[in-house]
Structures are given as C-alpha cells and as structure tokens.
Amino acid sequence: MRLVVLVPPGGDREGERAVGWARGAGYEVRVESTGTPPASPLAPDELPWCHAGDGVPTLTPEWRTMLGARVMGGGRLLLTLLAPPLAHALGAPGPLPVVQLPEEWRHAGDPLWGDGFRDWPDYPHIRGMQGWGEHPLFDGLQRGTFTWEATEGERVARTCFRAPVWPAGRVLAVDRAYVQLDTATAVAWEFELGMGEILCLGANVCLAARAKALDAQRDRLLVNALAYLDARRDRRGSVRRAWPHPAGATPAAGGGMAPRQAGAPEGAGAAAAWIGAPCALAPAGRLAPAPLQLEGAAAPDAPLTLASPHALVVGDEMSGVREAWVHPLCVLSDGVITTVDGAPLRATTVRVTPGLVERHLVDGHGAAWREVVAVPPDHAAIVLEIVPDGVGTHAALQLEASLRLRLAWPLPGDALHPLVAGAVAPDAGPAGGVDAGRDGSVATRGGAGTGAGVVAVRGADGSTFARVAVDGADALVVEPSPTAPRMVVTSRRGGGLRLAVVATTEGAAALERAWRRIASPPASPPASPPGFPAGFPAGFPAGLPAGFPAGFPGRCPGHARHVVSRRPRRGHAGAA
Numbered sequence: 001m002r003l004v005v006l007v008p009p010g011g012d013r014e015g016e017r018a019v020g021w022a023r024g025a026g027y028e029v030r031v032e033s034t035g036t037p038p039a040s041p042l043a044p045d046e047l048p049w050c051h052a053g054d055g056v057p058t059l060t061p062e063w064r065t066m067l068g069a070r071v072m073g074g075g076r077l078l079l080t081l082l083a084p085p086l087a088h089a090l091g092a093p094g095p096l097p098v099v100q101l102p103e104e105w106r107h108a109g110d111p112l113w114g115d116g117f118r119d120w121p122d123y124p125h126i127r128g129m130q131g132w133g134e135h136p137l138f139d140g141l142q143r144g145t146f147t148w149e150a151t152e153g154e155r156v157a158r159t160c161f162r163a164p165v166w167p168a169g170r171v172l173a174v175d176r177a178y179v180q181l182d183t184a185t186a187v188a189w190e191f192e193l194g195m196g197e198i199l200c201l202g203a204n205v206c207l208a209a210r211a212k213a214l215d216a217q218r219d220r221l222l223v224n225a226l227a228y229l230d231a232r233r234d235r236r237g238s239v240r241r242a243w244p245h246p247a248g249a250t251p252a253a254g255g256g257m258a259p260r261q262a263g264a265p266e267g268a269g270a271a272a273a274w275i276g277a278p279c280a281l282a283p284a285g286r287l288a289p290a291p292l293q294l295e296g297a298a299a300p301d302a303p304l305t306l307a308s309p310h311a312l313v314v315g316d317e318m319s320g321v322r323e324a325w326v327h328p329l330c331v332l333s334d335g336v337i338t339t340v341d342g343a344p345l346r347a348t349t350v351r352v353t354p355g356l357v358e359r360h361l362v363d364g365h366g367a368a369w370r371e372v373v374a375v376p377p378d379h380a381a382i383v384l385e386i387v388p389d390g391v392g393t394h395a396a397l398q399l400e401a402s403l404r405l406r407l408a409w410p411l412p413g414d415a416l417h418p419l420v421a422g423a424v425a426p427d428a429g430p431a432g433g434v435d436a437g438r439d440g441s442v443a444t445r446g447g448a449g450t451g452a453g454v455v456a457v458r459g460a461d462g463s464t465f466a467r468v469a470v471d472g473a474d475a476l477v478v479e480p481s482p483t484a485p486r487m488v489v490t491s492r493r494g495g496g497l498r499l500a501v502v503a504t505t506e507g508a509a510a511l512e513r514a515w516r517r518i519a520s521p522p523a524s525p526p527a528s529p530p531g532f533p534a535g536f537p538a539g540f541p542a543g544l545p546a547g548f549p550a551g552f553p554g555r556c557p558g559h560a561r562h563v564v565s566r567r568p569r570r571g572h573a574g575a576a
Helices: 013-024 061-072 215-229 508-519
Strands: 002-007 028-033 046-052 076-081 098-104 126-130 144-149 155-162 170-177 180-193 196-201 293-297 303-307 311-316 320-326 329-340 346-353 356-362 368-374 382-388 397-402 420-424 433-436 442-445 453-458 465-471 473-479 486-491 497-504 563-566 573-575
Touching: 002 013, 013 028, 013 046, 046 215, 061 076, 061 196, 076 155, 076 215, 126 180, 144 170, 144 215, 196 215, 303 356, 320 368, 320 382, 320 497, 329 382, 329 465, 329 497, 397 497, 420 473, 453 473, 465 473, 465 508, 486 497, 497 508
Parallel strands: 002 028, 002 046, 046 076, 076 196
Antiparallel strands: 098 155, 126 144, 126 170, 155 180, 170 180, 180 196, 293 346, 293 573, 303 311, 303 563, 311 320, 320 329, 329 397, 346 356, 356 368, 368 382, 382 497, 397 486, 420 453, 433 442, 442 473, 453 465, 465 497, 473 486
C-alpha cells in the first residue's frame, strides 16, 4: 500500500509533518497538494490521506471529482484533524462537524478539568479516544488510549461533533480525558458512501505537538487507521462496534445508526426473541462440608466478595448481595431484598467456601431459610437460591432487585440508557396468566406449571443484554424504567426461589451461548470425592448449572480461579 498524502498549500505545519511521519513509519509516500490538480490518477493500491492543522483545506474540482468517484466505487479515505469536513464535500450526509481553528491552549480553561481536581497543580491535561467496544482502530489499545498531552500556550485545532448534533455515520470514539470521558463529544467517526468508506479522526492526533510522551499511542492509532483502510485487508469476521447515540441526539435521516429506543417494556405477550424462553433450574440441595471453609455468626460490618474470572458478587454477611457483575457489566445493584409477609429476612450464620457463600436466615415468624450464592469458575453466570430450611413454613418469599445495567469505568453510568425490560413465563400453567399494568409493568401469575420465567434487560447499544432465569415463581413483575428496571418475584407458598444471571456486551449470539450453559444440565452427574455424599462435588451442590468441575475445590486444576473474601473474626470455626 502506498500513501497519497494530501497537503494543504501555504505551509500547513501539520500537513507537512504528516509527510515526514508517514515516511518515518516506513510507508511509501506520494505527496500531492489539495490546491493543485492531481499529477496522476489514484492507483488501486494507493490510499489517500489528508491531514491539516492550520485551517479546513479545500479541494480543487479535479480532486473532488477523483476522490468522490474513488469512494463511491469502493475506495477508502482518511481525513484527520481539520480535514474531516471534506467528507461532506464528497457527499457524506448529515450535519457538518464543529471546527475549532488553532488557538492557544490554557490549562485554566481546560473544560474537562473537573472541580474536584482544581487544587492539583500538576493535573495531567491529556486527551485521547475511547471506543465503545472492539474495533480495528483500537487494535492493541484496549478499546481506547491517550494520544496527546497539552502544553501551556500550544496552538491547538480540532474537529468534532457535540450532542445533540451527531454525525450521520458511525461514531467510533468519544473524547477521553484524565479519569473521565466526554461522551457528548465525538472525535472519531466513519461514513459509508456508495461502496467505499471515509474515516475521520478529528481531534487528539497532533503530529506537531510539543509534548512527546504519548507519541507511541498516537502512532499506533494512526497505523491502525491506515491498516483498517487498506484495500487488501479482509474484514470478514472483524468486530466493529460503534457508540450508541447519546440521549437527544438527532442525526440526519439515512444515518448509519438507529436512534436510541424508548424505555418501554416488552411484555410476555410480545415474546421478543432477545428475552428468551424460561428454563428450569435444578435445586441446590443441602451443602456438604468443604475442605476449605469459613463459618460463623453473620455481622453487618463483615463484607463478602465472591469472584471468578467472569463474575463478581459483593455484599455483606447480614444483608447479602449488594451488587452482581458479569464483567464488564453490573447487572444487579441496590441490593437483593428478600421479605416474607413484608418483613425482611435476617441472617444468623454464614459459611464461605471457594466460589460459594451459604447464609442461614430467619423470617419474622421464626421460620428458617437457606440462601446459596455461587459463581461458576468456567463461564459467566451467577446463581442464587433461597429456600425454606426445614419444614413448617407455609409463607411465600418475595425477592426484589434493580437491573440497573451499567458498564465498568471509564464508561459513564448512563451509557446504556434508555434500558428496555421484558419478561416471559410461558409455562405458568392453565391457571396462570399475564397482566399488563397501566404503568407499563409486565406481570406473570403462576398456575400449575413449573413457575419458571425470564426477566431480560437490553441496553441502548443493541448489543448489551442481561437475562435472569427465575424458577419456583408464583408471580413475576417487571417494573419498567429507562434507568433502573426492577423485578419483583414471589414464590409459591412453602417454596423457594432459584435465579441464574447471565449477561453480555457482545450481542445476541453471545447471550444465547451463555443462556445454553445455564439451561443445559450436565450430561452425567459429577463423581463425588471420597468422604462426601453422593452427588456433591466437593462442597458444591449437585444441581448447580454446568461449569462447576467435579472435585472442585481442592481437587480440580481450576480451583485457584475463584476468589472468596470474608474478614476473619474471633470465634470463627473453619477448616483450611
């Protein structure tokens, strides 16, 4: 591939630096001026690149005709810094970006220097790009990176979109500053025109920057951009994720991304494919002693952390689960609240083993309950069971939780808003049914069926999903909200509830794969280690979903993949 570097006339410093940068990076370079007709037609193996920093360049009619025909016929074009407005001269749809002509940078005027850091004189005034997910532009950069460090008095130019005005193409990156993102400012986007593409990097790719500390990251980003546009590159199977539209953004009709959807629920009657079908979950049964465990009285100030390579549960011994993560997504938050006849269950004792926490609870009537929380070591799921511990209770258990989906830092908490929630329980039985509330809630009433149901939430990006399999329910209510849908599950009298949570940010196909892992029981029950009752794989219940290897923990090579944290206290009895 040979680069055709288009340099604006008049000594544009950034444009001239682009020529030196390309040659220094090892590319074969042909230099042309945007102000004179092309010396020769573009060859099939040539990639045009225009980089400008003094002003928005203009194209001669000959260049406009040649580049327009090249893109419409399947060619590709890279426009950087102040050159992205040229995309619209070549036929790109939608509004023009905001152009900031060169002006002196002042640290005091940094709009992303938050008040909480204003007393830090050495605050890093750095900028970069943050992608939404995997994209060839960020190969080797973990979905984003810093590419430019500002210096006092340096002349800075940039092109960007600021919400609510948004490009009609696909936004690949938003502005990234130290410890925060400006998700309302798009700094990298692409258009598909005819058979070809135009990639625009409008900010934070200054080749004449004074500070050099971030040159390596900037160079990798530019190399990725050129490789992405190389006509010889086979893109089949490559993942190209883009940012969803921010709330209120209004791209022109015909843009490359659908606008965000409203937060209304999709009910059981709609049976949307992404909600899924219910599946029965095998009961955990009574746990056998484990080779490694801690046990003692529950205390409100004793934190619990249960983790695997794919999932994380945090809470405390008295109140139980507070948050549940299926990386990189927080699925359950604001706590999991369990009540009987309106009174919360109270924890008495807790037992912790690798990958699993068991709490013993009592309700307001003195009846005993047992809660098990587990994370499989080999796939992304969280399992929760609460059942009567013994006989004598005829009460119904109610469980409430908020499905406030949010991504891990540095993405903002509202990046997936508005959320869409739904529920389905097709096997409620002949006496069951589905009710739609005036507030948009979806409720299922159990009958003679198994009581298995599904609660699902979808993010605004269209590729982030969470599903909760519910088993043992007599009633299931989903309260819609664009920010925090809530589920309320009621068990049958005298019975308990079993839940399994899966989630993904990688689309519907990945969700279905995760769902099959919890919905499909093992082909044969695992063998029990010596000294344990039949059906108990070394401290794990026989009925937990597939993914708990036989002999775990202590007898499986994967035993070190779990982390369980419980603060030791006096009076604990445990085995190590």
